[in-house]
Amino acid sequence: MGSIIQHKLPIVDFTKENLNLELHDEVFHAMEELFNLPMSTKVQNKSNKPLFGYVGQIPIVPLYKSIGIDDANTMEGMQKFEKVMWPNGNDGFSEVILLFSKLIAELEQWVVRMVFESYGVEKYYESHLNSISYLCRVMKYRNPKKESNMGFVTHTDKNFMTILHQNQVDGLEIKAKDGQWFGVELCPSSFVVMAGDAIMAWSNGRIHSPHHRATMNGNKARYSLGQFLFMKGTVKTPEELVDDKHPLQYKPFDHLEFLDFYSQPENRRLGSAIRTYCGI
Numbered sequence: 001m002g003s004i005i006q007h008k009l010p011i012v013d014f015t016k017e018n019l020n021l022e023l024h025d026e027v028f029h030a031m032e033e034l035f036n037l038p039m040s041t042k043v044q045n046k047s048n049k050p051l052f053g054y055v056g057q058i059p060i061v062p063l064y065k066s067i068g069i070d071d072a073n074t075m076e077g078m079q080k081f082e083k084v085m086w087p088n089g090n091d092g093f094s095e096v097i098l099l100f101s102k103l104i105a106e107l108e109q110w111v112v113r114m115v116f117e118s119y120g121v122e123k124y125y126e127s128h129l130n131s132i133s134y135l136c137r138v139m140k141y142r143n144p145k146k147e148s149n150m151g152f153v154t155h156t157d158k159n160f161m162t163i164l165h166q167n168q169v170d171g172l173e174i175k176a177k178d179g180q181w182f183g184v185e186l187c188p189s190s191f192v193v194m195a196g197d198a199i200m201a202w203s204n205g206r207i208h209s210p211h212h213r214a215t216m217n218g219n220k221a222r223y224s225l226g227q228f229l230f231m232k233g234t235v236k237t238p239e240e241l242v243d244d245k246h247p248l249q250y251k252p253f254d255h256l257e258f259l260d261f262y263s264q265p266e267n268r269r270l271g272s273a274i275r276t277y278c279g280i
């Protein structure tokens with residue numbers, strides 16, 4: 001009888017005292033070997049559609065409600081959102097989200113930089129940084145009343161990288177590379193770093209973008225906050241990550257055009273939208 005591996009997310013400690021070279025190895029191991037670790041000014045896209053317009057198109061699940069804020073890491077982004085939602089202002093909300101979003105952007109940048117350095121492609125980091133854009137999503141899951149406990153259907157993230165935070169109610173489940181599902185248990189100071197389809201393509205398939213979902217199992221509402229990192233422009237696998245052993249798996253693609261592709265109803269149920277869109 002085969003043994004069942006009980007999966008757990010690796011935890012990487014990002015407190016200041018721990019920011020050293022060894023952390024690179026831990027981050028790299030977690031991103032490549034495992035899947036992820038716990039640890040938006042409108043984008044100038046051709047259709048001029050805000051990012052939340054893309055990732056806000058989530059299959060209707062009765063337990064779930066969310067709102068997306070483009071560029072929540074900037075004062076302008078937050079002010080714009082505040083004006084639409086609360087014409088008389090809501091400084092408290094904007095201050096908290098701005099603070100969260102800025103901090104998370106910093107954490108996301110650390111992780112991405114470590115990944116670039118571990119692959120020896122840090123020369124591309126600066127241009128990567130210049131084409132980043134963020135969407136912050138505030139989510140609420142109510143507890144089910146005699147209905148399915150599915151909070152968020154199984155999916156992979158279509159962006160480059162996601163960072164998630166939650167209240168004290170767990171519910172996120174991730175499918176490991178071996179196909180087993182496992183629940184994520186988060187302590188209050190932890191965040192989940194989730195690889196998206198765009199980093200999977202960028203890394204030539206080395207970093208896996210895992211399927212995940214959210215289920216509601218208790219009787220308390222779950223609140224989560226997600227920050228989604230997108231690229232303005234083309235995502236291209238560095239030539240250093242392509243060789244005889246690792247032939248190119250994905251053609252360069254425009255990230256926002258990929259999101260447009262995915263937003264078409266006929267493409268939403270594809271096994272792997274990124275493979276269909278630009279896989280070789």
Ligand SMILES: O=C(O)CCC(=O)C(=O)O
Binds near residue numbers: 164212224
């Ligand atoms: O609420 C969560 O923990 C997960 C949400 C999620 O997967 C998403 O927004 O893409």
Ligand SMILES: [Fe+2]
Binds near residue numbers: 155156157212
């Ligand atoms: Fe997700």
